[in-house]
Amino acid sequence: MESIRDPKEIDKDRNEIEMISNKRKENILLFVPNIIGFIRILLAFVSFFFMPKNPIPALIFYFLSAFLDAFDGLAARAYNQATKFGALLDQITDRCGTLSLLMILGTFYPEMILFFQLIMIIDIASHWIHTQVSIMIGKSHKSISHDENIILYYYYNNRPLLFGLCFTNEAFFILLYLVHFFNGPTIVFGLGMFQILLLLMLPFAFVKNFINMLQLIEACNRCLKIDQEEREKMRTIGEQSKEQHRKLN
Structure with a gap:
């Protein structure tokens, strides 16, 4: 005959299972290609800050942002971390970077x-x-x-x-x-x-x-x-x- 388990033990086991499950869940935001994408966005914003009057630092940061674009895809394939979010992040970063440059050109x-x-x-x-x-x-x-x-x-x-x-x-x-x-x-x-x-x-x-x-x-x-x-x-x-x-x- 099975003994009746203490409800506290059941809750403890359930919490342990949830903790193990949570550890196994992947944080897609922290995937290597997505981190590269976030760095690209940061570099692009720094470039936009300098663009109106300081071309040298503006271009340095703009080139760095564009240069990293070559590595997010490589990282996605190398670490098996290709995601729909990553593809959209890459696409929108490219588009926003070019649009911001064109806006500056419109003022020039x-x-x-x-x-x-x-x-x-x-x-x-x-x-x-x-x-x-x-x-x-x-x-x-x-x-x-x-x-x-x-x-x-x-x-x-x-x-x-x-x-x-x-x-x-x-x-x-x-x-x-x-x-x-x-x-x-x-x-x-x-x-x-x-x-x-x-x-x-x-x-x-x-x-x-x-x-x-x-x-x-x-x-x-x-x-x-x-x-x-x-x-x-x-x-x-x-x-x-x-x-x-x-x-x-």
Whole structure:
């Protein structure tokens, strides 16, 4: 015959089980790639503080924030810590960093404010809708099939191309920021080194923003396709329900 256990012992065992369970729970916020993401955000904010009047410290902290972007993905794979939160954190950090730089450029070059506004709209809209649709279908935002869009497929599946276009696009706006303060040593035709580099980056920045526009269009098409499939599914269910109702009557 089993002895009746003391309720206090039962509570003690329950507390021990809960403590063991809590120890096993992972704190996703403290994953290595996410910590890198938080450091990137901090560095970016320090950069924003210096941007209006102090280009050297502003660029140092901006570059450090951008440089760490290369390591969060590596850490996620190395420690098996890839998460949806981490992907969103990485995406939003990139977007906010570029947007903040473009806002400063809008104050430096007021005659180009419409251009900067269009770049910001395309950048944030294309990446937000693309990421949102990817979450809807349960895939990475970099998962694009060859049949969906061949340009986006090669863009996301060719790491050197992806890195190169992202780097040169960012370099274009950084150089545009830099030449507001100084042009660098004169090289040819009275143009400074930074001005020449700016012109060299221009076609790559154009291609990158063209791809952003393609991404926006493709993401909208994918979202429309999801809506159509869901409506057709609901319509089919409704018709089947009506048919069953008729048979019962």
